Amino acid sequence: MWTKLTNVVSTKTIEQTLNAARSLIDLSEDRHFVREGKNFFDTRAKLLKTIHKDVDTTLNLRKRMKDPAVNHSFLLFKSGPGPATKPHQDRPYWLKVEDKCTMFTAWIALGPIDETQGALRLNLSNEVNLEEFFSGIASEREILPHSKDQYAGGGFTTILEEQVAAKLEENMVPIKVDAGDVVLFDAFEPHSSTQNSSPSPRLAMKIVYGEKWSMKTYLIDFNKLESETFGAKLFNALSPGH
Numbered sequence: 001m002w003t004k005l006t007n008v009v010s011t012k013t014i015e016q017t018l019n020a021a022r023s024l025i026d027l028s029e030d031r032h033f034v035r036e037g038k039n040f041f042d043t044r045a046k047l048l049k050t051i052h053k054d055v056d057t058t059l060n061l062r063k064r065m066k067d068p069a070v071n072h073s074f075l076l077f078k079s080g081p082g083p084a085t086k087p088h089q090d091r092p093y094w095l096k097v098e099d100k101c102t103m104f105t106a107w108i109a110l111g112p113i114d115e116t117q118g119a120l121r122l123n124l125s126n127e128v129n130l131e132e133f134f135s136g137i138a139s140e141r142e143i144l145p146h147s148k149d150q151y152a153g154g155g156f157t158t159i160l161e162e163q164v165a166a167k168l169e170e171n172m173v174p175i176k177v178d179a180g181d182v183v184l185f186d187a188f189e190p191h192s193s194t195q196n197s198s199p200s201p202r203l204a205m206k207i208v209y210g211e212k213w214s215m216k217t218y219l220i221d222f223n224k225l226e227s228e229t230f231g232a233k234l235f236n237a238l239s240p241g242h
């Protein structure tokens with residue numbers, strides 16, 4: 001299940017994020033996303049707060065969840081050129097974090113992205129609207145067979161088994177996005193991304209939200225995220241693989 005929301009994060013917030021990430025933008029790494037993207041927000045709580053505020057103006061998560069928190073947030077800059085990410089579900093990566101799944105991803109485009117630049121690939125028949133997304137999120141669905149990836153560059157070590165992936169990929173299409181668009185997908189949604197065959201980096205990031213009571217670890221809860229005073233540094237003792 002996934003949904004695409006347009007014009008969610010403002011141009012100003014995107015500029016602020018890209019300015020803070022200048023030193024990472026032109027890195028050329030043979031990885032799904034540049035290594036430092038994973039820890040980027042651990043020392044930039046205020047920036048995360050600003051981005052979250054834009055996202056939550058559309059999502060209104062306090063109304064939809066009991067006690068929301070951010071589990072993790074990564075910059076997902078894919079070098080130009082950079083490799084495709086193979087199909088996988090996120091749930092196998094998150095089994096250690098929670099028993100009952102409440103986590104989902106808000107994938108944020110920080111620039112326009114098409115299929116030549118590392119677009120997300122998703123199944124069009126699993127597209128829902130925002131209301132349907134949140135009414136369906138509580139139901140546990142099937143974890144499909146996964147196996148270890150030989151390449152494993154950039155943290156995606158667990159991918160859907162080849163035959164399962166091939167079948168699913170018949171119905172997966174690249175989702176074109178503009179800067180500021182957000183794609184929400186749940187932990188069971190098979191997804192992948194295309195190769196970035198352009199010479200420019202693919203600028204994206206994600207915030208993974210979940211219920212505080214369900215997650216064994218999390219980055220920051222909403223009380224802290226919404227408060228006026230907190231330090232720049234976040235401590236994430238147990239960040240999941242991706």
Ligand SMILES: O=C(O)CCC(=O)C(=O)O
Pocket residue numbers: 076085090105118119120191192193204206242
């Ligand atoms: O950003 C991408 O290209 C893929 C992201 C992804 O697969 C994930 O965050 O689980």
